Structures are given as C-alpha cells and as structure tokens.
Amino acid sequence: xxxxxxxxxxxxxxxxxxxxxxxxxxxxxxxxxxxxxxxxxxxxxxxxxxxxxxxxxxxxxxxxxxxxxxxxxxxxxxxxxxxxxxxxxxxxxxxxxxxxxxxxxxxxxxxxxxxxxxxxxxxxxxxxxxxxxxxxxxxxxxxxxxxxxxxxxxxxxxxxxxxxxxxxxxxxxxxxxxxxxxxxxxxxxxxxxxxxxxxxxxxxxxxxxxxxxxxxxxxxxxxxxxxxxxxxxxxxxxxxxxxxxxxxxx
Amino acid sequence: xxxxxxxxxxxxxxxxxxxxxxxxxxxxxxxxxxxxxxxxxxxxxxxxxxxxxxxxxxxxxxxxxxxxxxxxxxxxxxxxxxxxxxxxxxxxxxxxxxxxxxxxxxxxxxxxxxxxxxxxxxxxxxxxxxxxxxxxxxxxxxxxxxxxxxxxxxxxxxxxxxxxxxxxxxxxxxxxxxxxxxxxxxxxxxxxxxxxxxxxxxxxxxxxxxxxxxxxxxxxxxxxxxxxxxxxxxxxxxxxxxxxxxxxxxxxxxxxxxxxxxxxxxxxxxxxxxxxxxxxxxxxxxxxxxxxxxxxxxxxxxxxxxxxxxxxxxxxxxxxxxxxxxxxxxxxxxxxxxxxxxxxxxxxxxxxxxxxxxxxxxxxxxxxxxxxxxxxxxxxxxxxxxxxxxxxxxxxxxxxxxxxxxxxxxxxxxxxxxxxxxxxxxxxxxxxxxx
Ligand SMILES: Nc1ncnc2c1ncn2[C@@H]1O[C@H](COP(=O)(O)OP(=O)(O)O)[C@@H](O)[C@H]1O
Ligand SMILES: [Mg+2]
Numbered sequence: 001x002x003x004x005x006x007x008x009x010x011x012x013x014x015x016x017x018x019x020x021x022x023x024x025x026x027x028x029x030x031x032x033x034x035x036x037x038x039x040x041x042x043x044x045x046x047x048x049x050x051x052x053x054x055x056x057x058x059x060x061x062x063x064x065x066x067x068x069x070x071x072x073x074x075x076x077x078x079x080x081x082x083x084x085x086x087x088x089x090x091x092x093x094x095x096x097x098x099x100x101x102x103x104x105x106x107x108x109x110x111x112x113x114x115x116x117x118x119x120x121x122x123x124x125x126x127x128x129x130x131x132x133x134x135x136x137x138x139x140x141x142x143x144x145x146x147x148x149x150x151x152x153x154x155x156x157x158x159x160x161x162x163x164x165x166x167x168x169x170x171x172x173x174x175x176x177x178x179x180x181x182x183x184x185x186x187x188x189x190x191x192x193x194x195x196x197x198x199x200x201x202x203x204x205x206x207x208x209x210x211x212x213x214x215x216x217x218x219x220x221x222x223x224x225x226x227x228x229x230x231x232x233x234x235x236x237x238x239x240x241x242x243x244x245x246x247x248x249x250x
Numbered sequence: 251x252x253x254x255x256x257x258x259x260x261x262x263x264x265x266x267x268x269x270x271x272x273x274x275x276x277x278x279x280x281x282x283x284x285x286x287x288x289x290x291x292x293x294x295x296x297x298x299x300x301x302x303x304x305x306x307x308x309x310x311x312x313x314x315x316x317x318x319x320x321x322x323x324x325x326x327x328x329x330x331x332x333x334x335x336x337x338x339x340x341x342x343x344x345x346x347x348x349x350x351x352x353x354x355x356x357x358x359x360x361x362x363x364x365x366x367x368x369x370x371x372x373x374x375x376x377x378x379x380x381x382x383x384x385x386x387x388x389x390x391x392x393x394x395x396x397x398x399x400x401x402x403x404x405x406x407x408x409x410x411x412x413x414x415x416x417x418x419x420x421x422x423x424x425x426x427x428x429x430x431x432x433x434x435x436x437x438x439x440x441x442x443x444x445x446x447x448x449x450x451x452x453x454x455x456x457x458x459x460x461x462x463x464x465x466x467x468x469x470x471x472x473x474x475x476x477x478x479x480x481x482x483x484x485x486x487x488x489x490x491x492x493x494x495x496x497x498x499x500x501x502x503x504x505x506x507x508x509x510x511x512x513x514x515x516x517x518x519x520x521x522x523x524x525x526x527x528x529x530x531x532x533x534x535x536x537x538x539x540x541x542x543x544x545x546x547x548x549x550x551x552x553x554x555x556x557x558x559x560x561x562x563x564x565x566x567x568x569x570x571x572x573x574x575x576x577x578x579x580x581x582x583x584x585x586x587x588x589x590x591x592x593x594x595x596x597x598x599x600x601x602x603x604x605x606x607x608x609x610x611x612x613x614x615x616x617x618x619x620x621x622x623x624x625x626x627x628x629x630x631x632x633x634x635x636x637x638x639x640x641x642x643x644x645x646x647x648x649x650x651x652x653x654x655x656x657x658x659x660x661x662x663x664x665x666x667x668x669x670x671x672x673x674x675x676x677x678x679x680x681x682x683x684x685x
Contacts, residue, residue, distance in 0.1 A: 048642045052634065076644035088639040092660020093653050098643070101653070106644035141660070158643065 007058035018222030034219035079165030083155035185210030297403025346425035354436030366418035405437035414448035432460020486514035502528035541574035555588035568599035
C-alpha cells in the first residue's frame with residue numbers, strides 16, 4: 001500500500017532522513033518508535049506532502065502511484081490521512097464546516113456530488129459519540145480552546161469521518177489519560193480492515209497494548225535501524241533507546 | 251481635531267502663488283451662496299482660508315508620512331448642486347430605516363414612527379432649527395491642522411443629522427446609503443447626537459461609480475449612559491477618493507461600538523478622533539481593510555482619555571493584495587487625570603502578495619500612572635502551517651487559502667455587537683476573495 005524507497009529529506013538545509021526504506025501492506029498496522037528528534041514527525045509530514053520538507057532523493061509510492069511530488073490535498077483524495085502531533089488551531093472555522101468542506105473537496109476530486117447534509121449529520125453524530133466529542137466542541141473554531149487531549153481526540157474524530165485508506169498517527173497518544181487513550185485506540189480499531197493500513201508513531205508501548213501492531217520499526221540516525229514484531233516494542237521499553245540503538249549498531 | 255496633527259509650518263501664501271490644485275478646489279466660482287446664518291458664512295470662509303494657507307498635506311506633515319494627497323486629481327471637480335437625481339439602492343438590513351445621500355446631498359429618508367428620533371438633512375436643519383447644531387459645526391478645533399476638514403468646512407451645505415432624545419431606545423437600525431457619481435467633489439457634513447440614556451444603531455454604506463472625491467466630516471456625541479453602534483462599509487468605486495473624518499465625543503458611562511470595513515476607493519483615509527471626556531465609558535474602534543490592485547487605505551486614530559476608568563479598544567485587520575498599501579496609525583493619549591484607563595490597540599496585516607505593503611505607526615502617550623495600555627502590530631504572509639493542515643484534509647488550496655484568510659479576520663468580526671452585520675461582512679469577504 002505504502003512504499004518508501006531510499007528517502008532523503010532536508011529542512012532548511014538540515015538533513016533529517018538519510019535513505020529511509022519502509023513498506024506497509026494493506027490490512028497491517030506498523031508502529032514507528034524512536035528517540036526525540038530522530039525524524040518521526042518529519043517522515044509523517046513528508047508522506048502527507050508538507051511543502052517545507054524537501055525530498056532530495058528517493059520516492060514514495062501509495063497504492064502503486066508515485067506521490068513524491070503530489071500536493072497534500074491530492075494525497076488526501078487518494079486516501080492518506082495524517083493525525084498531527086501538534087494539531088493546528090483555526091479560529092473562526094468550526095469543525096463541522098471544516099469537515100464538510102474536506103469531505104466534499106475529496107468527493108469532488110473523485111467526480112462525486114456533495115454529501116447529503118442529512119447523511120453527513122448522521123455520520124457526524126455517530127462518530128462524535130464514538131470518540132467522545134461534544135456538540136459544543138464541533139461548534140467552536142477548529143481546535144480553538146481545546147486541551148491537548150481534546151485536540152488529539154479531534155484528530156482521531158477527523159480521521160474517522162474522512163475514512164482514509166491509510167492513516168498516520170503521529171504521537172496521538174501523548175498527553176492522553178488512560179480513558180482517552182482507550183477511546184482513541186477504539187476509534188482506530190473500528191476503522192481497521194483488510195484494505196486499510198496504519199502507521200502509528202509513538203514513544204510508548206502503552207498505546208500498542210490497545211492497537212496491536214503487526215510490525216514495529218525503530219527510527220534513528222535518519223533511517224529505519226531495526227524492524228521486528230510487536231515484541232520489539234516491549235523489549236525497547238525494557239532496555240531504553242540509547243542502549244538499544246547502540247547495541248544494535250555495534 | 252486639534253491634537254491629531256502637529257501644527258504645520260504655515261506660511262501665508264498669496265492666492266496667485268497657490269498651487270493649481272489648491273486653486274481648483276477653492277475656486278471662488280465653486281463657492282456656495284451666502285446662508286442666512288452669518289456664523290455659517292464666517293465658518294465657511296475660515297475653512298476656505300485655512301485650506302488655502304495650509305495646502306494639501308504631504309510627507310512633511312507629522313500625520314501624513316504614509317499618505318500623500320498631492321495625488322488627488324487636479325481637475326475641475328464640483329460640489330453637486332441639489333438637483334442630483336434620485337437613487338434607489340436596496341437596503342442590506344431588513345428592518346432598517348433607509349436614508350439616501352447622493353453626491354453629498356440628502357435625498358430621502360424612509361418614513362418611521364419613533365418619537366424622540368430625529369432624522370433630517372443638514373440643509374433643512376440649517377434653515378429650520380440652526381441654533382443647536384451651530385455648536386457642533388463651529389467647535390471643531392484648528393482647521394489649519396487638518397486641511398481636508400477645512401475644505402469640507404468651506405463647503406458645509408448638506409449631510410445627515412440624526413438625534414435621539416433622552417431615554418429613547420431606537421429598536422430599528424438606521425441604514426444610510428451614501429452614493430456618489432463621477433466628476434463630483436462631495437462634502438457631506440454629518441451630525442449624530444445621542445442624548446442621555448438613548449440607544450441607536452447606525453449602518454453607513456459608501457458606494458459610487460467613477461472618479462470622484464468624497465470628503466466627509468461626521469461629528470458624533472454620545473452623552474451619559476447612551477449607547478451607539480456605528481458600522482460602516484466603505485465600498486467606493488476603485489477610482490474614487492474617500493477622506494472621512496470622524497470626531498467622536500463620549501460622555502459618562504456611555505458606550506460606542508464602531509466598526510469600519512474598507513474595500514473601496516483608490517485612496518482612502520479613515521480618520522477618527524475620539525475624546526473620552528468623562529468617566530466609566532467605553533469604545534470599540536475596530537475594522538478590516540481589504541485592498542487590492544494599487545489601492546491605498548489609511549486608518550488614523552487618536553483616542554484621548556481625559557477622565558478615569560474608561561476602556562478603549564482599537565483592533566484592525568488588514569488584507570493587502572497586489573500592489574496595494576495599508577496604513578495604520580493609532581494613538582492612545584492618556585491625560586493625567588485618566589487613572590485606571592484600559593487602552594488597547596492592535597493592527598494585524600496579512601500581506602497576500604510580495605508587492606503588498608503595510609505602514610504602521612502605533613503610539614502611546616501616557617501622563618497618568620495607574621493605567622493598563624498596550625499596543626501591537628504584526629504583518630506577515632499567510633500561515634503555512636494552517637494551510638498545510640487544511641489541505642492535508644483534502645481541502646483544495648484555493649479554498650484552504652480562503653478559509654485561512656477568513657480565520658485571520660474572524661476574531662474582529664466576532665467582537666461586533668450587532669449580529670446582522672456579521673453575516674453581511676462574511677458575504678463581503680467572500681465577494682472580495684472571489685473577485
Ligand atoms: N523547520 C525546521 N528547521 C530546522 N530543523 C528542523 C525543523 N523542523 C524539525 N527540525 C529538526 O529535525 C529533526 C527531526 O525533527 P522531528 O521530525 O520533529 O523529530 P521527532 O518527531 O522524531 O521528534 C530535529 O532535530 C528537529 O530539530
Ligand atoms: Mg515528532
């Protein structure tokens with residue numbers, strides 16, 4: 001579904017990713033762990049098409065299509081979704097209108113008509129309840145006045161509404177208490193299916209207790225240093241990064 | 251407006267040495283016939299003399315560093331006579347009392363049945379009941395400091411006069427449509443007086459077609475405990491010149507909520523001088539300017555606090571595209587007695603093109619020791635993080651850009667205390683963004 005080959009990425013002249021390779025198949029959940037500043041968010045931004053990150057070498061394919069040069073909205077229309085580590089506040093634009101615009105934009109690019117307002121509202125209501133969003137939150141400006149946890153919830157809610165083929169969750173678990181974590185994990189698990197894939201970026205094994213990964217990668221020094229099964233995350237938790245990466249590198 | 255300008259170094263010039271443009275604007279043949287009010291004749295003459303000796307302000311003037319009126323068209327504009335044709339512009343507010351001014355002439359006012367509310371033309375009031383308005387026309391400070399106001403004074407003839415009696419709460423907004431046509435120089439002179447404990451909402455819209463000058467002066471007095479909502483949309487023709495001077499006096503525990511949207515005119519200057527003359531009052535002087543092509547939009551505000559415990563807020567947002575220029579000069583002056591003043595001033599400009607320009611001059615002048623005053627200004631390009639967030643959700647870049655721009659101006663719209671205006675402003679913004 002997603003294939004990344006020899007990816008080199010720079011921002012403001014600083015080399016962050018240095019020949020990263022990654023392949024994620026349909027129906028799978030991959031987790032990426034790694035120390036702070038190792039380039040996890042950079043990778044997620046680059047997959048989503050952030051214009052400030054420059055791909056100097058390498059390619060990204062999504063469902064067989066080379067998306068390396070594509071604009072973010074085109075990638076979204078193909079079915080990619082990024083839950084931001086730091087969701088952005090958009091005052092004056094409420095979440096309902098924002099999501100309706102997004103859904104209709106994506107539908108339009110596929111040659112479909114706008115979503116029926118009633119159908120939209122029904123879907124919104126269902127997912128709202130599922131992810132613990134309140135009507136009041138949807139009326140406010142996107143993420144405006146939301147706590148850290150509420151912002152993460154809103155990211156998962158948006159993902160659930162847009163029903164992407166592949167979602168990247170960038171530290172969606174940080175800042176969440178255990179109940180919120182379960183809700184968010186539940187939102188992801190409800191979307192899981194044979195034709196969808198997930199890339200879960202996290203610091204903590206904790207999230208992976210609720211979203212069982214098929215594959216775990218460790219990102220360090222701008223490349224995938226190590227790949228293993230779910231047990232790798234547990235092992236990592238025990239030993240700690242520094243020790244772990246060093247031993248492996250040695 | 252005595253304090254807003256530093257007195258220009260005026261030399262007495264001989265009439266024959268005057269620049270052509272000044273001669274044109276102050277030509278004898280254009281002057282008005284004498285009025286039966288001698289004080290008015292004297293006042294017009296003072297205006298004329300002050301305009302001639304001061305000339306048009308240029309960069310050497312303290313408060314005109316960024317706006318040059320030497321570019322005013324130098325040809326034979328005439329003030330309109332009273333025979334201007336009728337206009338029939340449609341209202342934007344459903345329940346409003348409509349007034350129309352055409353080329354500076356008060357043409358019509360819809361019927362209304364509200365006792366204690368007076369709406370008349372300045373011209374008729376000068377004939378029928380000139381006594382009470384004399385004070386508000388004559389007492390306007392040193393015209394030499396403000397030549398455009400002096401020029402307006404030379405041509406005082408018509409405009410709107412709106413007055414509420416004490417305790418009158420007017421439940422219908424007044425919608426004033428001020429339209430102008432090509433080749434005219436218009437000098438409307440307006441008076442808005444709210445007596446004690448009265449409430450009123452006024453919505454002014456400036457429209458027009460062609461190249462003309464609209465040089466207006468509005469005197470506003472909000473007396474004790476009165477409450478005025480005063481909203482303006484300046485959507486003049488893009489070839490027009492708009493110079494609006496507002497002199498605002500706010501008395502004890504009174505409230506003024508003001509908002510100006512500027513989208514029109516080739517060159518505009520929206521100047522507001524606010525005097526908070528008694529305690530416990532508040533005012534909002536907010537607005538948005540959206541300019542394009544080679545437009546030039548200047549907002550110049552002075553708020554002067556004289557007495558304790560008043561709140562003044564200036565909050566402006568600018569959208570500047572193409573080669574357009576924005577100017578924001580805001581000053582808060584707190585006099586010695588005005589303890590516990592809360593003064594706030596902010597101008598945020600969004601530069602939508604590499605050639606867009608913003609000039610700001612924020613000033614605080616404080617003589618009291620126990621006050622809370624702040625001023626700030628920002629300018630920059632569109633928020634890329636926001637754009638990326640929206641486009642990553644599938645929203646196409648054009649729509650995402652509009653959403654971010656609307657988001658940028660949303661806070662100042664939310665603060666408006668007249669809900670009907672908010673949807674009008676939203677439509678105006680869409681129109682501007684889709685132009
Ligand atoms: N705009 C930027 N300019 C320069 N360096 C940046 C910028 N954004 C991120 N970086 C650097 O890139 C590296 C990777 O950052 P990031 O991808 O956020 O790491 P992670 O998500 O793994 O913590 C860090 O060293 C960070 O300081
Ligand atoms: Mg990160």
